[in-house]
Amino acid sequence: MSGPHESGAFAALRGQLQDAAAAFAGGPDALEDILLGMVDDVDRAVREPLEIFPVCHHSPASATAMARRLREKQPKVVYLELCEDMAPLLTELRNCRLPVAVQAFAGDVDGFPQDWAPLSVVAPITETSAEYQAIAYALDTPGVELVLVDRSADHVFQWDTRGERAPEAAAEDTGSPAEAEAALHGEAVGVELGDLRPRFAELEEHLLHHGKVRHWSEWWHQYVEVPLGDSAADHDTYRQVMFLIGSLFRRLAPGDGARVRVDEDRERYMWTRMREHLTATGTDPADCLYVCGAFHAASRVEEFGVHGTDTFTISPRTATTWQYGLIPSSHAAIEAQFGLAAGSVSIASTEWAKSLKRTRVRPYRLAGQAGTEKSSAKKAGAAKDPGRQVAVPAPESAAADRLSGFLRRPPVLDGLDEAELLGWSVDIVRAARRNGYLASTADAIAVFETSVLLAGMRDRAKPTPYDFQDAAVTCIEKDAVPGRRDVRRLVEIMMGGDRIGQVGYEALPPLARDVHDRLAPLGPKLQQRGVQRALLDMASRPELQACSDVLWMLRRLMPHGAARPIMGERRLGERSVQESWDLALGTHQRALIELGYEGVSIEQVLEQRLRRDAYGPQATTATVLAAVEDATLYLRSRRLADELGTHALRVLATERSVDGAPEVLRRVRGLLAYYRTGEPVLPPWIESFVKTGYAHYCTLLPVAFRDEDATVGQVAAMLGFLFSMEGLALSLGCDRAQLELAVAQSHPEEPSKTALLWAAQVQLGTLSRAELRGRCDALLDNPLVVPAYPRYLSGFVHALEPVPGLADVVVEAVSKAFGRLPDAVLLPWLPLLITTLRSGAAELVPLLVREAGRIFPGRPAALDAWIPPWRTPPAPPAGRRTRSGGHGRQGAALLPAHPATCDAVAELLGCAQGWTRADVPFPSGTGVGLPAVHPATCDAVAELLGCDGAWAVSGSSPSGTALTIRHPATAKALESLLTNT
Incomplete structure (x- = not known):
């Protein structure tokens, strides 16, 4: 391959840049090396035999140029910068409504630290992206092969360090009004085609300041997107401009660190894969197209090009098992994950539609693609200029310098922009009035004029959507927001809003399809986003009981709000006859899809999660008992409940703290009540648990009373377990003396x-x-x-x-x-x-x-x-025993009338002898025979009546004088009960 300076195509541009460097820096220095190096990078990329097509993510200009070039060149092989192991999923895109994200997921890791799990990589795809145009062309054109050449999902984490993940997985709040939709990708690492942004903070700040814009998305739209989206920007101009931007950002990026190493390794990886494919298939490089980000197109690694060196060794994948699927995405989720400005992807979608109308380019769409506007596609195809549909590309060796003319060309104001801006102004006033603003026609005029004024102050030929947004906020919102949405959000909605994708039924994993099939009797369209009400009357329709079981399991497994019960509950021993649910499975489709990575049915996933919670390293007794309760409640599995309960017994024996005592007490009480009412006998594990827990908490009780870290609530829960479970524990062989000793030792x-x-x-x-x-x-x-x-x-x-x-x-x-x-x-x-x-x-x-x-x-x-x-x-005992009636006969007929009852009372009071003895008289008015024959009974009665002391006095005679002397009140009370007063 010839050296970069041997080509004369960019000689004039090199001379201009040398003069500019000398003028700015006062002589040749590093600035000249950077500027001339950028030209060398462009020259090298342009002369590569395998055509490189540089793109930027979610760029309408890139998508338009891609659709135009694919129709012109008709390549036989398309190499795409996307994780190579995601290729089998791309055919499922036709069953989805864009935007969606291709996901690689690993729940169990092998070869990575356990605290990284679960691992997730997503690659969002929108209709306005160049990669979608390449995918749609390759999949729907016979004889075309699509080859993904980027590193696999496993290598994403192999080359990853925890400290360097933040830029790639940027999930920080970007101020998006649709913050809830930013969670559609979860905590996944984002991988997208064409990540093109300055990695030199000072450079980005300089560009934003001198470009008079607030954020990078606005700068790109103003200075790259609009000029390249113009119909005058042909293929060669587009490529050279993108190569130049990629080289600029590449050369001004920090020269050390893991980020640079990963970027270069990715380029070595992709070129190595492409050379392997060319060698294996014998394909002519002229029949291929390499689609990658502009940042990687201006690469300087030795492996660059089809004639590069083969010195890079691709490391083998780890033993981690990866699963793949499609998850819904949204504009807000893409903006949040990749640090884009709020509304930028929606504005790009609007610009894409305008570009198709202006350039008359017919885009590629997958056959049967859900959510696409077929009518607009047909119109675009019908209006397309036949002379531009098939153009013969110029030979690559004859590529001329298009950069010089492009950089010197002034922007041209499109005549349609005034009408468009006027329509925007009318629409935003109409939307503001619907949302409570006191807007009028005068405000529409003010927004229009202010947009033009802001564009002029910022040296722009025409107002951009960002200028219009600022003007609308200034003229309409003023200092108050009367409704739920501010004007900035209204502009975003008017520009297209947050489009949310959906994965079709055929592309769902087996678990998700099974859930939809089992919930079909309910009637609501579960694929539809939003909240839907489902009513279940199991009394009249017993078949809905199976739907109820599924809903309760989904409530246990999925995020809050996916399945929320409004009426009805499920507790141990209780089942509702009627239930009412709010379902939002379409909104939480990502969570349902990721459940499918864990098993083929929700019962299997729930059992796996219960085992994982119970046998985890941080599992406590309360955690295991909660798993036992859930296994009984949702799975009705006595086998699993007994297994987990036996494990809870082992965990309890190893605990040396009382932190979970309140939860353990609550769980055990509930399980005991359930088994006592629903089972003929208690399970053996719960009997052993009560017995072991009684001894365990008796041992820990003195320590817990002295421990400053143990709260009074935890100690009270321990005592609650001991006192409430005491009867069962004693019947199982425990000793009450152990509890008494533990309390006595507590200080x-x-x-x-x-x-x-x-x-x-x-x-x-x-x-x-x-x-x-x-x-x-x-x-x-x-x-x-x-x-x-x-x-x-x-x-x-x-x-x-x-x-x-x-x-x-x-x-x-x-x-x-x-x-x-x-x-x-x-x-x-x-x-x-x-x-x-x-x-x-x-x-x-x-x-x-x-x-x-x-x-x-x-x-x-x-x-x-x-x-x-x-x-x-306290009232006298006699007064408590006296009825409201007469006092003449309080119990005279008690003994002769009810001898069996009196014998039963004597037996309850601990007296073995009977009351009905004929040899012991009961003298009237004294009652002296009772204490002589039944001293123990009299002691018990005295205690019940509130008298202190004993009836049986040593050496007392049968006359009962000791009773009347020591306990006159008791004797009188007892006499009134048993004799005539």
């Missing part, structure tokens, strides 16, 4: 935990309720403890979880605090009490409120005469 220092310990002691019987009330009174009497009293109350409120019977004591403690503390102490103390209860025991406060409602009077009028129960002296 908390934090006030809330101290109150919780007192409640546990009351439940165990080692502390009486009277003693607990005394300790609460002592706290209020101690001025040093009063500031910490809210934390004691927080502990008491948490104690309602394990000991709900203490609700009245807690109400009494709070009431005494409000009644006894002075305002100077109470008012500063009250906010602390409220915040403590809200943050620590919000779910238990309703129980406290219900108890207070039971104790306090229901009417304000009764409040003045109301006496709190804790201030009311």
Whole structure:
């Protein structure tokens, strides 16, 4: 291949640039090397035997030039800069509505760090992109071969470093109004054809400043897109301009770093693949077309060209299994992922339609392509100039210098622009009035004139859509936005809006098609975007129960909003007869498609996810129990539930913290209630879980009371597990002494935990309720403890979880605090009490409120005469036993009339002997025979009646004198029950 300076085609341009460099820099220096090097790059790319077609992503000028060149050249092989392993999916584009993205997805990685998973690569394709024109031409033209030559998705991550991924996967907020649509690509790495943008920050800033534009998309539209989109820009001019821009950005890019290494490796990779294909097939390079980004077209690697060196070795792929599919995309998603200005892709779509009308170029579209305007295509084809349809290309060796004339040519104002701008002005006023703005015809005139004025101030021959957008904001929006959309968003909608693609049914993975088939009885069009209402009446149509099962599984697997229940619920042991759902499967089509990468049915995917959650390295006991509940609830799989439950038992035995105790308690209670009501016997795993959990929490209880990191709610949940599961645990062989010993060994220092310990002691019987009330009174009497009293109350409120019977004591403690503390102490103390209860025991406060409602009077009028129960002296036992009727005969006929009942009462009270003994008389008025024969029974009755002491006194005679002496009140009360008074 001849050297770059041997060609005389660009001699004049080299001379001009040398003079310019000398004038600006005062002599030959680095500037001259850069300028002349750019010409050398253009010359080298133009003379390459395999024709290189440089493009820019989503550029109407590139798409128009591509369609024109394909019809002129009719190449037999099209080499395309796209991941080579995505080739089989391209035929499915005809079943989709553009824009869509070709996706490579890997859920399980092998050869990459596990924290990178899942891996995802997307390549968005729009109708206005040059790559779509090449794909449509190659797939619908007989005898044409399409070869993808870029690195595979596996190599994308092989050559990737975490620190260098940010520019490629730029998903930062670009200010797009359609922020929700920016998530259509998820967290995928974006790979697109023709990424052409300055990588030298100072250069981009310089271009934006001197071009009087705000962002790169506007600069490209003004200074590249519009001139190249003109019908006067022929094929050679287009190629040379794009080569020049790519060389400029390439030479001014930073010369080190991983980004440059990856770019050069990609170029070596592509040229190596193309030479391999040419060698294998024997294709003439003159019959081929290489479509790539302008940045890579001006390459200086040794492997460049069909005569380049074969020194690059392509590394093998890793063992990662990749899956491929099509996912919906949108203009907003493309703009957000690749850092483009909001609305730029929509404006490009509008410019594409204008360019087709102006140049009369007939674009390529895949046969049967969904969402294309066939009528407009036919019109474009009918209006096309027959003389331009088949043009004989000039020999590449005779390519002349078109850059000099193009760079010196002044822009020409198209006569149609004035009418177009006038239409824009009328349309934006109409749209503004519909959205609540007080716009009028005068505003339309102002927008028109301001657009022309802004274009003149920015040295533009004609207003661009960006000038019009600024003018509309200035003249209409002013300082207020009355509606939901601002004027800038209205302009974007008017220019085409955010077009959202859709993957057709035939292109969906098997899982997605299965979901659509199983939900077909519901009726709504699930492919349609937006929210649709589905009503399920399982009582009249039992076959809809299968649809309900699918919807509940989709709710568990897909993002929020894809399937949202409005009426009906699914809980353990409960099934709704009627349900109402809001479905948005068309909006969340990407999530449904990615489910198809994990399995062939949603049941399989759900089981895999439950296993992954349960057996993951971060799995806790609560996580595994949640998986057990979901397996029972959604899959109705007793096998999977038993397997996961057995695993939960092993996880519980290895835990040394109590962080998940509240969740464990809630899950176990629910599962126990479900199995007790729906199964004849409890599963063995849950019996073992209760037994192991009882011993486990008894062991951790003293440590948790002392641990500062363990919250009072977590300790209360532990006690709730121990007390609520105590009956089952004891029946399975546990020892209650272990719990008593654990409570005795607990010595908390934090006030809330101290109150919780007192409640546990009351439940165990080692502390009486009277003693607990005394300790609460002592706290209020101690001025040093009063500031910490809210934390004691927080502990008491948490104690309602394990000991709900203490609700009245807690109400009494709070009431005494409000009644006894002075305002100077109470008012500063009250906010602390409220915040403590809200943050620590919000779910238990309703129980406290219900108890207070039971104790306090229901009417304000009764409040003045109301006496709190804790201030009311206890009524005499006789008074409690006396009926409202006469007092003459309280129980005289009890023994002779109901001997069997009296024997049963004696047995319940622990007395083995019967009451009906003929040898023991019951003297009237004394009752002395009862304590002599049944001392244990009398002790039990005395305890029930509230009397202290024992009835059976050592050495007491059958006369019962010890009873009347030591317990006169008890004797009298018992006598009134059993004899005549």
